[in-house]
Amino acid sequence: MKSLNDDREFRRMSRRELLKLSPLALAGLIAIPRMRESLFMGGLEFSDWASSHWFRPQHLAPTYPDSQLGSLERFFVNTYDVDDPGIDLDKWTLSVSGLVRQPGQYRLADLRALPLISENVRHVCVEGWDFIGNFAGTRISDFLRLIGADTSARYLYTECADGYYESLDMMTALHPQSLLCYQMYGQPLQREHGAPLRLYLPTKIGYKSAKYLTALSVTNVLQRRGYWEDQGYDWFYSL
Amino acid sequence: MSKRVTENAVDFPASGEPSRRVVAVYEQPVVIRWTHWLIALATFVLIGSGLQIFLAFPSFGPKIPQLNLVHFPQGFHPLAAGSWIHQLSLGGWLAGGEMWHFTFMWIFAGSGLVYLVYHAISGRYKATLFVPKDVPGVWPMVKHYFFLRRRPPLAQQYNPLQKLAYTVAVALGIIALLSGLVLFNPVQFSWLAAIMGGFHYARIWHFSVMCALVLFIVGHVIMVAIHGWSNFMSMLTGWKKSPEYVAAGIEGKQIERG
Numbered sequence: 001m002k003s004l005n006d007d008r009e010f011r012r013m014s015r016r017e018l019l020k021l022s023p024l025a026l027a028g029l030i031a032i033p034r035m036r037e038s039l040f041m042g043g044l045e046f047s048d049w050a051s052s053h054w055f056r057p058q059h060l061a062p063t064y065p066d067s068q069l070g071s072l073e074r075f076f077v078n079t080y081d082v083d084d085p086g087i088d089l090d091k092w093t094l095s096v097s098g099l100v101r102q103p104g105q106y107r108l109a110d111l112r113a114l115p116l117i118s119e120n121v122r123h124v125c126v127e128g129w130d131f132i133g134n135f136a137g138t139r140i141s142d143f144l145r146l147i148g149a150d151t152s153a154r155y156l157y158t159e160c161a162d163g164y165y166e167s168l169d170m171m172t173a174l175h176p177q178s179l180l181c182y183q184m185y186g187q188p189l190q191r192e193h194g195a196p197l198r199l200y201l202p203t204k205i206g207y208k209s210a211k212y213l214t215a216l217s218v219t220n221v222l223q224r225r226g227y228w229e230d231q232g233y234d235w236f237y238s239l
Numbered sequence: 240m241s242k243r244v245t246e247n248a249v250d251f252p253a254s255g256e257p258s259r260r261v262v263a264v265y266e267q268p269v270v271i272r273w274t275h276w277l278i279a280l281a282t283f284v285l286i287g288s289g290l291q292i293f294l295a296f297p298s299f300g301p302k303i304p305q306l307n308l309v310h311f312p313q314g315f316h317p318l319a320a321g322s323w324i325h326q327l328s329l330g331g332w333l334a335g336g337e338m339w340h341f342t343f344m345w346i347f348a349g350s351g352l353v354y355l356v357y358h359a360i361s362g363r364y365k366a367t368l369f370v371p372k373d374v375p376g377v378w379p380m381v382k383h384y385f386f387l388r389r390r391p392p393l394a395q396q397y398n399p400l401q402k403l404a405y406t407v408a409v410a411l412g413i414i415a416l417l418s419g420l421v422l423f424n425p426v427q428f429s430w431l432a433a434i435m436g437g438f439h440y441a442r443i444w445h446f447s448v449m450c451a452l453v454l455f456i457v458g459h460v461i462m463v464a465i466h467g468w469s470n471f472m473s474m475l476t477g478w479k480k481s482p483e484y485v486a487a488g489i490e491g492k493q494i495e496r497g
Contacts, residue, residue, distance in 0.1 A: 002265035003485075004478065010263045014476035020269050021475060024276055043342025047423075050345075054427050061426045076302040122438060124425065126333065127295040129302035130438055203426050232334035234341060239426040 048236035061202035085162035098217030101148025121202035137181035281347035287329030291336025369406035373399035
């Protein structure tokens with residue numbers, strides 16, 4: 001180890017070495033709200049960049065036997081506003097638009113005609129709780145084929161009856177476990193769980209699985225990113 | 240480099256010779272000082288923002304509808320909005336907490352990686368890593384600090400208890416990162432989740448490791464306070480004024496050189 005035998009030299013070297021740390025004082029800039037915001041945007045973007053790079057499009061979320069399912073009654077209901085936006089289930093249609101060959105209104109029967117996929121998967125809420133539940137419905141990828149969607153487009157954008165909205169990267173939309181879900185636990189979707197149709201995405205954090213879908217579009221440009229995301233929550237947030 | 244700086248060895252005069260006084264020793268290279276303070280800042284932010292995230296669902300049990308898991312009288316609930324615990328947390332609300340956390344976790348990971356790689360390639364780990372031969376030296380140091388016994392002679396830069404503390408802290412940091420990775424992306428890292436006992440246990444690991452790190456930090460800060468200003472300054476300037484182990488060397492005791 002290097003040593004010094006002279007007091008003046010010690011003070012000189014100490015000052016010089018201390019200066020090498022001076023850029024660390026820039027950390028104080030996070031006290032300024034605008035600097036902090038741009039740091040955070042960078043942080044979230046980097047998180048999204050990293051997690052989208054190690055996201056494997058064909059890697060399945062773990063599935064569980066029925067014995068490990070939590071009961072439907074104990075499945076906590078999180079909505080941002082109302083548990084029931086009062087959709088008339090008989091008249092409900094899904095409005096499809098954007099980069100698709102067959103835009104228009106789709107009924108639940110159109111979705112039911114496609115293969116039914118049922119999965120027992122872990123629902124993970126951004127609040128920190130998790131719950132193993134059963135979700136069933138149509139693969140988003142099957143529905144995109146039905147509507148003739150351009151799957152080279154970047155995003156899927158959805159709107160909901162309660163004013164909620166959400167967007168999704170195409171890679172996750174095409175994931176084999178990503179569903180347009182109309183059943184839970186073998187029953188039609190309950191009102192508080194998003195009847196008649198919701199997204200269910202086992203590879204995404206809970207708030208990405210929007211409920212009460214009314215409109216779906218395929219797009220390369222997002223006007224809005226999502227109800228929570230536009231308030232500061234992470235956008236990609238894959239699990 | 241000044242001629243007065245001697246490379247690679249503190250000049251320890253043979254006993255009996257008139258001693259050439261050692262004023263200071265270069266203990267903390269600039270990489271270590273940078274990463275130390277970045278890790279310190281990131282740890283502080285991660286604990287504060289982690290608390291914010293934890294408070295969104297302050298339980299390790301299931302979230303059951305319409306059931307308050309902790310029954311405290313109104314106004315005394317330690318987790319109620321506005322309570323002192325909330326005052327300690329960073330970010331203002333859950334999204335804010337996540338922003339701090341998702342930003343500083345990369346600073347923590349990056350600095351931690353540089354810190355470890357530097358230790359490995361510079362050989363510095365020989366001074367800080369706790370190894371089996373340090374085991375006998377731990378108990379005398381514990382007796383010294385906690386039972387006010389005589390201080391065992393200091394023969395190296397870091398005493399065995401210190402090496403144990405630093406090594407454990409690094410291990411805790413690694414577990415914090417791995418469990419955090421499971422919480423962040425449990426599907427992509429399902430194998431790692433399985434090692435930790437599942438997603439649910441990863442959350443418990445993450446929280447427990449944080450508690451242990453808080454204990455380390457408290458101990459670390461108390462020790463720095465006890466050992467004085469020059470000890471603290473060495474983490475800023477790298478130069479430690481007249482370290483004890485050098486004095487020990489001058490007295491002719493056995494020295495291990497890092």
